[in-house]
Amino acid sequence: MKQPAIQVYRDRHLLAEAAANHFVDQAHKNISRHGRFNVALSGGSTPSEMHQLLATKYADSVDWNRVDFFWGDERYVPQDHPESNYFMAKNTLLDHIDIEPSQLHGIAVDLAPDEAAKAYTRTLRDSLGDAGPSLDLVFLGMGDDGHTASLFPGTRALKDTQNWVVANLVEKLDTWRITLTAPYINQARQVTFLVAGENKAIALRKVLEGPCQPERYPSQLIKPMNGQLLWLIDLAAAGQLQILEGLILE
Numbered sequence: 684m685k686q687p688a689i690q691v692y693r694d695r696h697l698l699a700e701a702a703a704n705h706f707v708d709q710a711h712k713n714i715s716r717h718g719r720f721n722v723a724l725s726g727g728s729t730p731s732e733m734h735q736l737l738a739t740k741y742a743d744s745v746d747w748n749r750v751d752f753f754w755g756d757e758r759y760v761p762q763d764h765p766e767s768n769y770f771m772a773k774n775t776l777l778d779h780i781d782i783e784p785s786q787l788h789g790i791a792v793d794l795a796p797d798e799a800a801k802a803y804t805r806t807l808r809d810s811l812g813d814a815g816p817s818l819d820l821v822f823l824g825m826g827d828d829g830h831t832a833s834l835f836p837g838t839r840a841l842k843d844t845q846n847w848v849v850a851n852l853v854e855k856l857d858t859w860r861i862t863l864t865a866p867y868i869n870q871a872r873q874v875t876f877l878v879a880g881e882n883k884a885i886a887l888r889k890v891l892e893g894p895c896q897p898e899r900y901p902s903q904l905i906k907p908m909n910g911q912l913l914w915l916i917d918l919a920a921a922g923q924l925q926i927l928e929g930l931i932l933e
């Protein structure tokens with residue numbers, strides 16, 4: 684695997700701007716290459732500002748009817764629940780751009796966890812068709828424990844090398860999650876982490892500069908086989924990195 688590219692931005696607003704530009708570039712590149720842009724959004728709060736920029740400042744920069752939206756993971760709550768990643772994306776981006784419902788490929792959280800995972804695997808196979816099986820771009824966040832998507836430390840999903848999507852019981856949150864597996868994420872053409880905030884700094888140093896211990900820091904599982912890996916981070920999250928001085932600071 685190629686070394687990951689790491690870009691550091693002075694604050695989360697510049698980070699969001701860079702992430703929105705990255706989305707636009709990736710959309711242009713993939714639409715030119717195969718006529719579509721198959722992108723998996725991440726959950727949590729960090730992507731919100733990027734989404735809002737895409738829905739406003741960059742709304743005319745993307746051929747939205749050629750974009751298919753997927754999710755890297757989902758909380759096991761209804762799609763209109765405040766904790767839902769689908770709900771967050773709709774509020775911050777999807778309800779504000781001109782797309783059809785058929786372009787949204789959410790995770791069927793109304794099914795039992797394992798059934799939801801199987802159904803999403805079928806969704807990916809059916810939707811990506813001959814462009815498959817890999818997604819063009821997978822956005823990922825990282826928790827302050829080093830988790831990504833819903834691949835949490837010490838959970839069963841970390842060991843799954845067979846499936847594209849699994850139901851993952853996260854005991855520390857006492858909840859089920861539905862998540863893409865690391866081997867499936869690693870098939871993507873581009874994987875981009877978006878990480879902001881001082882509370883991520885220690886975990887980020889462990890993930891990027893510490894020993895390889897993916898059971899404890901699952902973000903270390905993300906090593907695209909043939910694709911590119913990019914870390915877009917703000918200065919606050921990068922604060923503990925030993926290699927900070929050599930990085931791009933925009």
Ligand code: 6PG
Pocket residue numbers: 725726727728729730755756757758768823824825826830831832833
């Ligand atoms: C989720 C996410 C998760 C998230 C990180 C960072 O469903 O919560 O997919 O992996 O990206 O926990 O979350 P924040 O952006 O809120 O810090």
